[in-house]
Every structure is written in C-alpha cells, then in structure tokens.
Amino acid sequence: MTICRPGKGQLMIQFDAVHKRFPNGTTAVHDLSLDMPEGGITVLVGSSGCGKTTTLRMINRMVDPTSGTIRVGGRDVLQQDAAELRRSIGYVIQQAGLFPHRTVLDNIATVPLLLGWGHRKARTRAAELLETVGLPAEAGKRYPHQLSGGQQQRVGVARALAADPPVLLMDEPFGAVDPVVRTQLQDELLRLQKELSKTIVFVTHDIDEAVRLGDRIAVFRTGGHLVQCASPAELLARPADDFVADFLGAERGLKLLSLTTLADVPQGPAPEGARWELVLDSARTPLGWRDTDAPKDAPLTPVRPLRDTDALLSALNEAVASPAGLVARVDADGALTGVTSRDDIHIHAGRAHAEASVAA
Amino acid sequence: MYELFKNLGAWLVSGEQWSGPDGIAHRLAEHLQYSLLATLIAAAIALPVGLLIGHTGRGAFLAINLSSFGRALPTVGLVVLVFLASGLSMWPVYVALVALAVPAIVTNTYAGMTAVDPEVKDAARGQGMRAHQVLFQVELPLALPLIMTGLRLALIQVVATATIAAYVSFGGLGRYVFDGLAQRDLVQVLGGAVLVAVIAVVLDLALSALQRALFRHRPA
Numbered sequence: 069m070t071i072c073r074p075g076k077g078q079l080m081i082q083f084d085a086v087h088k089r090f091p092n093g094t095t096a097v098h099d100l101s102l103d104m105p106e107g108g109i110t111v112l113v114g115s116s117g118c119g120k121t122t123t124l125r126m127i128n129r130m131v132d133p134t135s136g137t138i139r140v141g142g143r144d145v146l147q148q149d150a151a152e153l154r155r156s157i158g159y160v161i162q163q164a165g166l167f168p169h170r171t172v173l174d175n176i177a178t179v180p181l182l183l184g185w186g187h188r189k190a191r192t193r194a195a196e197l198l199e200t201v202g203l204p205a206e207a208g209k210r211y212p213h214q215l216s217g218g219q220q221q222r223v224g225v226a227r228a229l230a231a232d233p234p235v236l237l238m239d240e241p242f243g244a245v246d247p248v249v250r251t252q253l254q255d256e257l258l259r260l261q262k263e264l265s266k267t268i269v270f271v272t273h274d275i276d277e278a279v280r281l282g283d284r285i286a287v288f289r290t291g292g293h294l295v296q297c298a299s300p301a302e303l304l305a306r307p308a309d310d311f312v313a314d315f316l317g318a319e320r321g322l323k324l325l326s327l328t329t330l331a332d333v334p335q336g337p338a339p340e341g342a343r344w345e346l347v348l349d350s351a352r353t354p355l356g357w358r359d360t361d362a363p364k365d366a367p368l369t370p371v372r373p374l375r376d377t378d379a380l381l382s383a384l385n386e387a388v389a390s391p392a393g394l395v396a397r398v399d400a401d402g403a404l405t406g407v408t409s410r411d412d413i414h415i416h417a418g419r420a421h422a423e424a425s426v427a428a
Numbered sequence: 429m430y431e432l433f434k435n436l437g438a439w440l441v442s443g444e445q446w447s448g449p450d451g452i453a454h455r456l457a458e459h460l461q462y463s464l465l466a467t468l469i470a471a472a473i474a475l476p477v478g479l480l481i482g483h484t485g486r487g488a489f490l491a492i493n494l495s496s497f498g499r500a501l502p503t504v505g506l507v508v509l510v511f512l513a514s515g516l517s518m519w520p521v522y523v524a525l526v527a528l529a530v531p532a533i534v535t536n537t538y539a540g541m542t543a544v545d546p547e548v549k550d551a552a553r554g555q556g557m558r559a560h561q562v563l564f565q566v567e568l569p570l571a572l573p574l575i576m577t578g579l580r581l582a583l584i585q586v587v588a589t590a591t592i593a594a595y596v597s598f599g600g601l602g603r604y605v606f607d608g609l610a611q612r613d614l615v616q617v618l619g620g621a622v623l624v625a626v627i628a629v630v631l632d633l634a635l636s637a638l639q640r641a642l643f644r645h646r647p648a
Binding site for chain 2: 159168178211
C-alpha cells in the first residue's frame with residue numbers, strides 16, 4: 069500500500085483506506101489512501117482500467133466506495149446529500165457532455181440555476197465565464213453542436229466553474245481534441261489556475277499531460293493500486309519501480325528537462341569570424357545562420373531563438389539542430405541577448421537531472 | 429368512372445352537404461373530437477409508462493411486448509367486444525382507439541429516452557441534478573422529437589380509424605362511409621373516405637412542420 073501525504077499545506081481532499089469493488093466482482097480501487105492539498109493540481113494517471121476515473125468519481129459520489137472514507141474540505145462525502153455535494157464540486161468530462169438542447173449560456177448557468185440564483189444572476193455569471201475561458205460573447209447564444217471540440221471543452225470548463233466551487237474534477241477533459249488544441253487548452257488551464265487557485269483533480273492516461281499540468285502525480289496500476297505519488301520532477305527522476313519507469317517511458321530523462329528552464333544557463337556573445345554567423349534584423353531579432361563558406365546568396369539555415377522561460381528540453385533540441393552548435397537567446401521582445409553552447413546545455417541538463425534525483 | 433368523380437366533386441363542394449347536424453362540418457368536428465380525445469387519453473397512459481421505462485431502463489421488455497400485442501389487436505373486434513360488454517355508449521370506440529394509439533406512443537417515447545447520450549445524462553447527474561431534474565430538464569427535452577413523432581403517428585392512425593364510431597351508431601366522418609354502404613350510395617362512401625384521408629394527411633404535414641419549427645436548433 070502506498071500512502072501519499074504531501075505533508076505541507078491545507079488538505080482539501082482525503083482518501084482514507086478506500087476500497088471499491090463493483091457488483092461484478094472487479095476491484096476498481098484497492099486500499100487507497102491519498103491526500104490532495106488545497107490549491108494544487110493532482111493528476112491521476114495510469115492505463116485504462118486502473119481505477120483512476122473511479123477514484124475521481126468517488127469524490128463527488130458519482131460512485132460510492134465499498135469501504136473507507138473520503139473527505140472533501142474535512143467533511144465525509146457519504147454524510148452529505150449527493151446532489152448538493154455535486155453542486156459544490158466542479159465536474160468536467162471527456163466530450164464535455166454539454167446539454168445539446170440548451171444554449172451555451174444556459175449550459176454554463178446550469179449549477180447556478182440549480183442553486184436557485186435566479187435566471188438573471190445566473191446568466192450574468194455565465195457571460196462572465198465565457199470571457200474567463202476565452203470564448204467570444206456571441207458564442208453564448210449558440211448551441212453546443214455549433215462549436216468546435218475545443219470550444220465545447222472550454223464551455224465544459226466554464227460550466228464547472230460557474231458556481232465558483234473550490235474543487236474541480238476533470239476526467240480526461242482534453243482526451244478527444246487534436247494535439248494542437250490540447251496544448252492550447254492545457255496552457256489555458258494553467259493560466260486559469262494561476263488566477264483561481266482551485267483544488268483540481270485531473271485524470272489522464274497521457275503522461276506528458278500529467279507532467280505538464282500536475283503539481284503532484286499519482287500513478288495507478290491495473291487493479292486499482294496506487295503505485296507512486298510524487299511531484300513530476302521526483303517521479304521522473306526516481307520512479308518507484310519498473311512499472312512506473314515503463315509508464316514514464318524511455319525518454320523520462322528528457323521529460324525531466326521539460327520541467328527546468330533555461331534561466332540559469334549562462335550565455336556569451338554571439339560568435340564573429342567563425343564559419344557560422346547569426347544574421348539579425350534591425351530590431352536584433354535573429355533571422356538565421358549564414359554559412360560563410362557558402363555562396364553569398366545561399367539561403368539562411370533557420371534558427372529558433374529561445375527565451376529564459378523556455379525549457380531546457382527545447383534548448384537541447386535546438387542545440388542538436390543548430391549547425392553552429394549554439395542556441396540563440398533572446399529577451400521577452402525577441403531581441404538577441406547572447407548564445408549558449410551545446411556543451412553548456414549538456415552540463416546543465418546533467419546537473420538538473422542530478423539535482424532532481426537528490427532533491428526528490 | 430368519370431361520372432363518379434364528377435358526382436364526388438359536386439358532393440364535396442355543395443353548400444348543403446356542409447351544413448346542418450348531418451353536414452360535413454359537424455361530422456368533421458365530431459371526428460376530430462373523437463380522435464383528439466382518444467389520443468389525449470392514450471398519451472396520458474403511454475407517456476408516463478414510456479418515460480418511466482426509459483428513465484429507469486426497467487420493464488422495457490414487458491412494455492414493448494404489451495405494445496406489440498396492442499398493435500396486433502383487430503380494432504373492429506375490440507369495438508364489438510367492448511360493445512357487447514358495455515352496451516351502447518362511446519366506451520367501445522374510445523377503448524379501441526386508445527388501444528390503437530398507446531403502442532406507438534410508448535415505443536417512441538421509450539426509443540427517445542434510450543437515444544439520449546449517456547454522457548449527457550452522466551454530466552447532468554454530475555452537475556448536481558436530482559433524478560427528476562435529469563428526467564424533466566435533460567432526458568424529456570432531448571427525447572421530445574421522437575415523443576412527438578409517436579404522438580403524431582398515433583393521432584394519424586386514430587384519425588384514420590375513428591370511422592368505426594359510426595359502426596356503433598355514433599357520428600364522425602365514418603357516418604358517410606357506413607350510411608353510404610347501407611344506402612348503396614358510392615359517392616357518399618367515397619366522399620367520407622376521401623375526407624378522412626385528407627385530414628390525416630393534412631394533420632401529418634402540419635405536425636411535421638411544427639416539429640421541424642420547434643427543433644430547428646437540434647443537430648441533425
């Protein structure tokens with residue numbers, strides 16, 4: 069049994085020795101003790117049938133545990149009226165699950181209306197939320213099937229946030245959208261979370277999504293066993309066993325580099341007189357590398373300049389791709405500040421890895 | 429043949445044929461009254477049954493099979509049976525028409541309810557709706573197009589069959605058919621039949637248009 073207690077901060081959701089066995093005899097969740105701190109994103113990952121969705125659904129009593137206790141905000145969920153409990157917890161599901169016969173605005177107003185806010189107040193709140201999740205006001209009058217998958221998912225998030233619940237449950241919310249939209253939605257979620265500081269429980273089978281979003285990641289194994297629960301860096305640096313290591317994949321060392329930024333990596337002046345020269349425009353924005361051995365009118369080799377907030381993984385990628393073995397560094401406006409050598413990046417990548425292993 | 433149609437045309441447009449207690453206007457009103465009342469009674473019985481089995485998923489087998497059984501009942505036989513049991517009253521007519529309408533409404537209501545996306549029902553529960561709120565705010569509105577189709581089909585069938593009221597001496601457009609047969613007046617028989625067919629088709633078209641107007645926002 070893995071007990072997962074973050075130790076610091078207020079606890080919002082507590083699982084204590086929770087078991088769930090379905091009538092057909094399968095054990096979905098096995099002896100789970102897991103605490104989720106207030107204001108953090110806890111990601112539940114694992115392959116299908118590992119009990120992560122059941123775990124999530126026990127929090128708002130969509131599923132009741134066979135034994136054990138679950139507390140939200142210190143109160144046992146089984147002691148509360150299920151419908152009232154659910155109104156106090158935001159719930160986002162895959163495919164959004166929007167009501168096709170209601171306008172987007174009315175979809176978002178669902179929980180406020182159930183709470184008896186009255187139509188005007190509920191609609192006003194819904195209109196506010198459209199903006200919060202980055203949808204135009206006109207979208208409110210449309211029907212769900214008139215929106216794209218990504219937009220529907222935003223409406224799903226807005227609906228979950230409508231009554232301003234402290235807890236948000238998200239069951240593979242971005243599973244059905246294409247990778248580009250998924251990345252956008254992930255960014256938006258992180259931006260929203262910065263503003264709102266909800267306690268979020270997020271279920272996914274995508275380890276990259278878990279690493280991107282999670283403050284803590286709980287890895288489940290088939291049969292409903294919690295195998296490891298740790299911060300993304302700790303998980304990637306020190307997987308508890310072969311199962312977790314396999315699940316993280318062969319590139320877990322590289323994934324770890326996606327968690328560290330370039331900020332601490334030193335930079336020097338751009339080279340002059342060497343074979344490869346960096347060409348800048350008048351605003352000092354890098355345009356590309358010029359091969360001084362090649363004819364004058366030869367096309368430039370493209371460059372992807374990086375900011376201090378970019379991940380070490382991107383720098384490693386750029387260092388491998390750059391003909392000069394150098395990474396161009398720019399400030400927030402895109403103007404060149406200097407270059408960093410492949411070697412410096414390698415040294416820092418190795419150090420970041422070692423530090424994560426020790427710190428964890 | 430040509431003569432017959434000419435006489436039929438004259439019969440249908442003559443002002444005298446339309447007025448009075450035996451006129452078309454009155455018979456038409458009677459016919460619609462029997463049909464609407466029978467369909468309403470059938471809906472009052474069939475809608476709750478369809479909604480309940482659709483919502484709970486229980487009893488579907490029994491309800492659907494009873495419906496098929498009801499559909500197989502010969503209407504005229506039923507009229508005679510109830511007539512023998514109850515004597516001369518509107519009972520035989522309404523029992524037969526209601527028995528005819530119930531199956532279409534039950535099966536369509538049930539089909540509408542089961543066609544509601546389980547994800548949507550799950551989301552409704554997950555947002556904190558109670559069972560009756562899921563039923564009336566989500567399942568029923570989403571099943572409504574199919575429920576209305578059931579009501580429309582039932583009404584059309586009932587309109588087409590309500591001629592049997594005349595078989596047990598009551599009014600409606602069936603009067604022309606049965607009287608015409610008794611008097612060997614083919615024009616009258618045909619006139620009654622044509623009127624029944626026309627109002628059935630008109631009702632069907634009108635209700636279809638109403639359905640399309642009501643559900644124009646729904647995905648196809």
